[in-house]
Amino acid sequence: MPSRREARSRRTARATIAAVSAFALCCGVWLLQSGGAGHAPPQPSAAQAAGERPGPGEAAAFSALPPSAPTRLRIPSLRVDAPLMGLGLTAEGSLDVPPAERRNLAGWYEAGTAPGERGTSIVAGHVDNAEGPAVFYSLGALKKGHTVEVDRTDGLTAVFTVDAVEVYDSRAFPDEKVYGSSRRPELRVITCGGGYSKKTGYLGNVVVFAHLTGTKGAGHRVGGW
Incomplete structure (x- = not known):
């Protein structure tokens, strides 16, 4: 069990990420280094946006x-592994990113909530790099009801069900909606997306919203309550 000091530190870290500028997520290595907009990654349709009320088929928490x-993230429908x-966080207070040269590598905000823990956990990765598509190139093609699996060091695999896939302009990124705290275990998977400018690169972010719906591993069942 974490100490009171550790718990306070984690709460502070979670509050910090809620204030991160979305613009910073699409700067530097997240921008397209070569190629053109003709090879743009898929973007989510309006049908994949969050509704005001849960649908009848939404999986229970x-x-x-x-x-x-x-330790590892898989999205079976997109063949991501x-x-x-x-x-x-960088010195400027923005979320850091994995090394651009490692195309099949994603990262999680380790000072915040661990995937499967109560709260909002954050995973980020590149859409592409100078050599071509990267780990989350197809993220915009994900659909409601699809699953995201996260392996953990305790031997369990946390299974999340997608609630929505949305795209936001960096100038109107909803920090609180994406990074804000939650009373249930939730996951956000983020990459670059939206419009594209040859001068500045991608103009926004694709964000997957998902919640924990089961686990895989000894002694734990899969599915809702």
């Missing part, structure tokens, strides 16, 4: 798991 660092590294 699963009870929260204890903290445990994630990538290791995870820990991410912190």
Whole structure:
């Protein structure tokens, strides 16, 4: 069990990420380094946006798991299978990103909520790099009801069901909606997307919203309550 000091530190870190500028997520290595807009990644349709009320087929939430660092993320419908590294904040206070040269690598905000733990956990990765498509190139093609699986160091795999896939302009990024706290275990998967400018690169972000609906591993069942 974490100490009071550790708990306070994590709460502070979670509050910090809620204030991160979305613009910073599409600067530097996240911008397209070569090629053209003709090879733009898929973008989510309006049908994949969050509704005001849960749909009749929405999967029930699963009870929260204890903290445990994630090691790998899979999105079966997109054939994504990538290791995870820990991410912190840059000196400017923005979310750091994985090394651009490692195309099949994603990262999680390790000072915040671990995937499966109560709260909002953050995973980010590149859409492409100078050599071509990267780990989350197809993220905009994900649909409601699809699953995201996260392996953890405790031997469990947290299974999340997608609630929505949305795209936001960096000038109107909803920080609180994306990074804000939650009373249930939730996951955000973020990459670059939206419009594209040859001068500045991608103009926004694709964001996947998902919640914990089960686990895989000894002694744990899969599915809602």
